[in-house]
Amino acid sequence: MSSSRSGRSKSGSSSGKKSKGSHQSVRQLIESLQTHRVNTLTELCRIERVAASCETEEDARAFQSPMTAAWAYYVSSNQMLSELRGLTPKFPFCGDILSHAQVLVRNDPESNRSWNLAWLCLVKITEDELIETYAASEASRPEMWGGRQPSDEEAKELAACFQYEWDTAVQKMLRHWQATPTWC
Template sequence: MSRHSSAQSSSRGAQQYQLMSSESPADQAKSMSQNNKDQLINSLRTHKVNTITELRRIEKIFAYLNSEEVTEPMTTAWAHYVNSNNLLNELRNLTKTIPFSSECLDEAKALVVADPASVRSWNYCWLVLVKMEKENLVLKYARALASKRSTWGARQPTADDARKFINACIAEWTQALRQLLKHWDEPPSTTGS
């Protein structure tokens, strides 16, 4: 059964619905009260939830509710997560050696917005990550970064230096991208872990 904390919120005094549960997302959705659903919707609308892990946890529950009232807040929360640089920050936390390219992310966002098929998903973040992968944007922006003078400082890189740099970018950025995409690869949980 889902747990509710009795701790009072400092700003509103409302009980907080906790998503930590031994139940599957389907069971959590079935046992969720309207008050708990309203609290989750409010947390999405006020952007209190701002990591991919937290948003995915709520999304899994809301997917089982199959309710129009959760679609708009979930869609808006994903758009805010991507457009407020939270996605870029998470990508950069995973790419410490060569920070993930904001230009790569910006192009993926523009491609998603321009794609009429994207209106079928409430998950802008997933669409952007998949677009980066399918459109080979990591390679494009790794090459672009290697061609910038500022990347190399005062020296002129050799062709071998540039190739090694591009490969390092591709490896690190692709690993980060795939790590975030794994949030959607996991099979439905029966234990809620």
């Protein structure tokens, strides 16, 4: 590694261009976070991986605040809910689950372990078994049954459908992180 660096240094231009180009790329990514041009799970995860692999500490620090704000915007702008609902076409994801998860995360002193509000919410949904709770509650609502009260068996059957589809969506989203987005 050091021999290739010294080879580039002799020419003088190769390492300087890479560093300048790399810094410009970092600025462009940060701008895309700040202007919310990027607001999908896949793209935010891609930028998060770039931020994690920054070559300089300066670039890594430059990403911290914009990345944190971008994840918060992704959740609060309902984009996360839209993507969850896109993964649950038969039984649309219950927005109350995500709202409840946000409250739990914001009230959890351990939530400062990550900059990533979306990941924290997904973990909270899983750890606190919010899907199971809301699936049972939603399946028992008369509105789900044309205004009539469902039998216990009907409610259990519908709750199982909700639970399966919603849990599958959450697990699919969690697979976007090869490593947990937490502070070291």
